[in-house]
Amino acid sequence: MTEPVPTAPARIETLLAGSMMSTDQGEIAFCSVNLIEATGSDGRMRRIIVDTGHIGRHGALRQALASRGLSPSDVDTVVLTHAHWDHVQNVSMFPAARVLVHSDELRYARTPHPLDRATPPWTAAILDRNPIIEVAEGDEVAPGVTVIEAPGHSPGTLAVAVTGADGMAVITGDAIQDGRVALEGRNALVFFDEERANASVRKLVALAEVVYPGHDRAFRIEAGRLRYLEPLAMRLTHLRPDLEGLSFDPCEERTPVIMPTARKAPPG
Secondary structure (H helix, E strand, C coil): CCCCCCCCCCEEEEEECCECCEECCEECCECCEEEEEEECCCCCEEEEEECCCCHHHHHHHHHHHHCCCCCHHHCCEEECCCCCHHHHHHHHHCCCCEEEEEHHHHHHHHCCCCCCCCCCCCHHHHHCCCCEEEECCCCEEECCEEEEECCCCCCCCEEEEEEECCEEEEEEECCCCCHHHHHHCCCCEECCEHHHHHHHHHHHHHHCCEEEECCCCCEEEECCEEEECCCCCCCCCCCCCCCCCCCCCCCCCCCCEECCCCECCCCC
16 A cells, blocks of 8 residues: 655745835836745645736746746746736746636636726737636645635635645735735725625635735734735836936825726625
Protein backbone atom coordinates (compact mmCIF):
# COMPACT_ATOMS: atom_id res chain seq x y z
CA MET A 1 0.00 0.00 0.00
CA THR A 2 1.41 3.37 -1.04
CA GLU A 3 1.68 5.86 1.81
CA PRO A 4 0.42 9.40 1.09
CA VAL A 5 3.13 11.99 0.57
CA PRO A 6 3.23 14.43 3.53
CA THR A 7 2.63 17.99 2.41
CA ALA A 8 4.08 21.21 3.82
CA PRO A 9 1.75 24.15 4.45
CA ALA A 10 1.07 26.28 1.40
CA ARG A 11 2.98 29.56 1.23
CA ILE A 12 2.08 32.97 -0.25
CA GLU A 13 4.56 35.50 -1.56
CA THR A 14 3.61 38.84 -3.07
CA LEU A 15 5.40 39.29 -6.39
CA LEU A 16 3.96 42.73 -7.17
CA ALA A 17 2.23 44.85 -4.56
CA GLY A 18 -1.03 46.54 -5.41
CA SER A 19 -1.87 50.20 -5.15
CA MET A 20 -5.00 52.39 -5.21
CA MET A 21 -3.17 55.25 -6.91
CA SER A 22 -5.02 57.23 -9.54
CA THR A 23 -4.65 60.53 -11.38
CA ASP A 24 -6.91 63.10 -12.99
CA GLN A 25 -5.52 61.79 -16.30
CA GLY A 26 -6.65 58.20 -15.76
CA GLU A 27 -6.18 55.11 -13.61
CA ILE A 28 -2.79 53.60 -12.81
CA ALA A 29 -4.50 50.34 -11.76
CA PHE A 30 -1.71 48.32 -10.16
CA CYS A 31 -3.27 45.10 -8.88
CA SER A 32 -1.52 42.74 -6.50
CA VAL A 33 0.11 39.68 -8.04
CA ASN A 34 0.68 36.83 -5.59
CA LEU A 35 2.51 33.53 -5.87
CA ILE A 36 1.31 30.46 -3.97
CA GLU A 37 3.61 27.47 -3.57
CA ALA A 38 1.92 24.28 -2.43
CA THR A 39 3.04 20.67 -2.43
CA GLY A 40 0.69 18.33 -4.24
CA SER A 41 -0.31 14.88 -3.00
CA ASP A 42 2.23 13.49 -5.47
CA GLY A 43 5.02 15.47 -3.79
CA ARG A 44 5.38 17.84 -6.75
CA MET A 45 5.63 21.56 -6.10
CA ARG A 46 2.66 23.48 -7.48
CA ARG A 47 3.19 27.13 -8.34
CA ILE A 48 0.06 29.23 -8.65
CA ILE A 49 -0.19 32.87 -9.67
CA VAL A 50 -3.26 34.76 -8.49
CA ASP A 51 -3.98 37.60 -10.94
CA THR A 52 -1.39 38.70 -13.47
CA GLY A 53 -1.68 42.48 -13.77
CA HIS A 54 -1.85 44.52 -16.95
CA ILE A 55 0.66 44.77 -19.77
CA GLY A 56 2.37 47.79 -18.19
CA ARG A 57 3.60 45.46 -15.42
CA HIS A 58 4.83 42.73 -17.78
CA GLY A 59 8.52 43.53 -17.27
CA ALA A 60 8.17 43.95 -13.51
CA LEU A 61 6.40 40.60 -13.19
CA ARG A 62 8.99 38.77 -15.27
CA GLN A 63 11.74 40.36 -13.15
CA ALA A 64 9.97 39.44 -9.90
CA LEU A 65 9.85 35.79 -11.00
CA ALA A 66 13.47 35.82 -12.16
CA SER A 67 14.64 37.26 -8.82
CA ARG A 68 13.22 34.10 -7.23
CA GLY A 69 14.88 31.81 -9.75
CA LEU A 70 11.62 31.23 -11.62
CA SER A 71 10.37 31.72 -15.15
CA PRO A 72 6.77 31.82 -16.44
CA SER A 73 7.12 28.16 -17.47
CA ASP A 74 7.49 27.21 -13.78
CA VAL A 75 3.92 28.39 -13.12
CA ASP A 76 1.38 25.61 -13.71
CA THR A 77 -1.80 27.43 -12.63
CA VAL A 78 -3.14 30.97 -12.91
CA VAL A 79 -6.19 31.94 -10.86
CA LEU A 80 -7.99 35.06 -12.04
CA THR A 81 -10.07 36.62 -9.28
CA HIS A 82 -12.07 38.37 -12.01
CA ALA A 83 -11.73 39.37 -15.64
CA HIS A 84 -11.04 43.11 -15.41
CA TRP A 85 -8.33 44.38 -17.71
CA ASP A 86 -5.87 45.34 -14.96
CA HIS A 87 -5.94 41.79 -13.55
CA VAL A 88 -5.82 39.58 -16.66
CA GLN A 89 -3.69 41.02 -19.46
CA ASN A 90 -0.44 39.28 -18.48
CA VAL A 91 -2.06 35.85 -18.54
CA SER A 92 -0.40 35.59 -21.97
CA MET A 93 2.94 35.26 -20.11
CA PHE A 94 1.90 31.76 -18.97
CA PRO A 95 0.89 29.85 -22.12
CA ALA A 96 1.44 26.44 -20.49
CA ALA A 97 -0.59 27.20 -17.37
CA ARG A 98 -4.19 26.25 -16.81
CA VAL A 99 -6.33 29.30 -16.05
CA LEU A 100 -9.00 29.12 -13.37
CA VAL A 101 -11.95 31.52 -13.66
CA HIS A 102 -15.36 31.49 -12.02
CA SER A 103 -18.02 30.23 -14.43
CA ASP A 104 -20.17 33.38 -13.98
CA GLU A 105 -17.19 35.62 -14.72
CA LEU A 106 -16.23 33.74 -17.85
CA ARG A 107 -19.80 33.83 -19.13
CA TYR A 108 -19.98 37.59 -18.54
CA ALA A 109 -16.56 38.22 -20.16
CA ARG A 110 -17.85 36.71 -23.40
CA THR A 111 -20.73 39.22 -23.59
CA PRO A 112 -19.88 42.15 -21.29
CA HIS A 113 -22.17 45.13 -20.80
CA PRO A 114 -21.25 47.78 -23.41
CA LEU A 115 -20.80 50.39 -20.65
CA ASP A 116 -18.48 48.20 -18.56
CA ARG A 117 -15.14 49.95 -19.00
CA ALA A 118 -13.32 47.31 -16.93
CA THR A 119 -14.27 44.36 -19.18
CA PRO A 120 -13.53 45.33 -22.79
CA PRO A 121 -15.03 43.16 -25.55
CA TRP A 122 -11.62 41.64 -26.28
CA THR A 123 -11.26 40.17 -22.76
CA ALA A 124 -12.45 36.69 -23.73
CA ALA A 125 -9.96 36.60 -26.61
CA ILE A 126 -7.13 37.05 -24.09
CA LEU A 127 -8.49 34.37 -21.77
CA ASP A 128 -9.03 31.85 -24.55
CA ARG A 129 -5.31 31.71 -25.34
CA ASN A 130 -4.88 29.38 -22.32
CA PRO A 131 -6.66 26.21 -21.22
CA ILE A 132 -9.55 27.52 -19.09
CA ILE A 133 -11.08 25.67 -16.16
CA GLU A 134 -14.30 26.99 -14.67
CA VAL A 135 -14.36 26.93 -10.87
CA ALA A 136 -16.80 27.64 -8.05
CA GLU A 137 -17.07 27.74 -4.25
CA GLY A 138 -15.07 25.04 -2.50
CA ASP A 139 -13.06 23.83 -5.50
CA GLU A 140 -9.54 22.81 -4.52
CA VAL A 141 -6.72 24.42 -6.50
CA ALA A 142 -4.01 22.54 -4.59
CA PRO A 143 -3.76 21.05 -1.08
CA GLY A 144 -4.66 23.87 1.32
CA VAL A 145 -5.70 26.20 -1.51
CA THR A 146 -9.43 26.65 -2.10
CA VAL A 147 -11.75 28.83 -4.18
CA ILE A 148 -14.19 31.14 -2.40
CA GLU A 149 -17.03 32.90 -4.22
CA ALA A 150 -17.08 36.65 -3.54
CA PRO A 151 -19.35 38.22 -6.20
CA GLY A 152 -20.51 41.80 -6.49
CA HIS A 153 -17.53 43.78 -7.71
CA SER A 154 -18.07 41.75 -10.87
CA PRO A 155 -20.48 38.86 -11.58
CA GLY A 156 -18.04 36.09 -10.73
CA THR A 157 -15.42 37.65 -8.50
CA LEU A 158 -13.66 34.96 -6.50
CA ALA A 159 -11.07 34.82 -3.75
CA VAL A 160 -8.49 32.18 -2.87
CA ALA A 161 -8.20 30.81 0.67
CA VAL A 162 -4.78 29.49 1.65
CA THR A 163 -4.26 27.47 4.81
CA GLY A 164 -0.64 28.01 5.78
CA ALA A 165 1.66 27.97 8.77
CA ASP A 166 0.23 31.27 10.02
CA GLY A 167 -3.43 30.30 9.69
CA MET A 168 -5.98 31.27 7.07
CA ALA A 169 -4.95 33.84 4.47
CA VAL A 170 -7.30 35.03 1.75
CA ILE A 171 -6.24 36.55 -1.56
CA THR A 172 -9.29 38.66 -2.33
CA GLY A 173 -8.76 40.38 -5.66
CA ASP A 174 -11.13 43.33 -5.86
CA ALA A 175 -13.66 41.77 -3.52
CA ILE A 176 -11.54 43.79 -1.05
CA GLN A 177 -9.46 46.40 -2.83
CA ASP A 178 -7.61 47.80 0.18
CA GLY A 179 -7.53 48.04 3.94
CA ARG A 180 -10.09 50.81 4.13
CA VAL A 181 -12.64 48.64 2.32
CA ALA A 182 -12.10 45.89 4.88
CA LEU A 183 -12.58 48.25 7.83
CA GLU A 184 -15.63 50.01 6.35
CA GLY A 185 -17.27 46.85 5.00
CA ARG A 186 -18.01 48.55 1.66
CA ASN A 187 -16.51 47.78 -1.74
CA ALA A 188 -14.82 50.83 -3.24
CA LEU A 189 -15.78 50.20 -6.88
CA VAL A 190 -18.78 48.12 -7.92
CA PHE A 191 -19.51 47.07 -11.50
CA PHE A 192 -22.18 44.44 -10.85
CA ASP A 193 -24.13 44.40 -7.55
CA GLU A 194 -23.50 46.70 -4.59
CA GLU A 195 -25.36 44.66 -1.99
CA ARG A 196 -23.59 41.43 -2.92
CA ALA A 197 -20.23 43.22 -3.13
CA ASN A 198 -20.56 44.50 0.43
CA ALA A 199 -21.71 41.08 1.65
CA SER A 200 -18.59 39.58 0.08
CA VAL A 201 -16.39 42.06 1.97
CA ARG A 202 -17.93 40.97 5.27
CA LYS A 203 -17.67 37.29 4.36
CA LEU A 204 -13.95 37.47 3.57
CA VAL A 205 -13.03 39.66 6.56
CA ALA A 206 -14.76 37.17 8.87
CA LEU A 207 -12.86 34.27 7.29
CA ALA A 208 -9.35 35.67 6.92
CA GLU A 209 -6.61 36.01 9.49
CA VAL A 210 -4.49 37.69 6.81
CA VAL A 211 -5.93 39.59 3.83
CA TYR A 212 -4.07 39.93 0.54
CA PRO A 213 -6.20 42.65 -1.14
CA GLY A 214 -6.48 43.56 -4.79
CA HIS A 215 -4.85 46.99 -4.64
CA ASP A 216 -2.95 47.20 -1.38
CA ARG A 217 -0.40 45.39 0.77
CA ALA A 218 -1.28 42.35 2.85
CA PHE A 219 -2.63 43.13 6.30
CA ARG A 220 -4.18 41.84 9.48
CA ILE A 221 -7.01 43.56 11.34
CA GLU A 222 -6.15 43.87 15.03
CA ALA A 223 -8.43 45.70 17.48
CA GLY A 224 -10.16 47.44 14.60
CA ARG A 225 -6.91 48.72 13.08
CA LEU A 226 -4.81 47.62 10.11
CA ARG A 227 -1.41 46.06 10.61
CA TYR A 228 0.42 45.75 7.31
CA LEU A 229 2.77 42.83 6.88
CA GLU A 230 5.23 44.77 4.73
CA PRO A 231 6.22 48.45 4.53
CA LEU A 232 5.28 50.49 1.49
CA ALA A 233 8.01 50.29 -1.17
CA MET A 234 7.42 52.22 -4.39
CA ARG A 235 9.55 54.67 -6.35
CA LEU A 236 8.00 57.11 -8.81
CA THR A 237 10.23 57.79 -11.80
CA HIS A 238 10.38 60.63 -14.33
CA LEU A 239 8.68 62.95 -11.83
CA ARG A 240 10.03 65.45 -9.30
CA PRO A 241 8.06 66.75 -6.31
CA ASP A 242 8.89 70.31 -7.42
CA LEU A 243 7.80 69.78 -11.03
CA GLU A 244 5.74 72.77 -12.12
CA GLY A 245 2.08 71.86 -12.39
CA LEU A 246 2.36 68.65 -10.34
CA SER A 247 0.06 68.48 -7.32
CA PHE A 248 -1.04 65.83 -4.85
CA ASP A 249 -4.53 65.17 -3.55
CA PRO A 250 -4.46 63.41 -0.16
CA CYS A 251 -7.99 62.10 -0.87
CA GLU A 252 -8.84 61.48 2.78
CA GLU A 253 -12.55 61.09 2.01
CA ARG A 254 -13.73 58.40 -0.38
CA THR A 255 -17.19 57.51 -1.54
CA PRO A 256 -17.62 54.08 -3.14
CA VAL A 257 -18.15 54.33 -6.91
CA ILE A 258 -21.11 52.38 -8.24
CA MET A 259 -20.80 52.06 -12.01
CA PRO A 260 -23.85 52.51 -14.29
CA THR A 261 -23.69 48.79 -15.04
CA ALA A 262 -24.24 47.83 -11.37
CA ARG A 263 -27.31 47.11 -9.28
CA LYS A 264 -27.39 49.43 -6.28
CA ALA A 265 -28.13 48.28 -2.78
CA PRO A 266 -31.58 49.22 -1.47
CA PRO A 267 -31.57 52.21 0.91
CA GLY A 268 -31.58 51.68 4.64
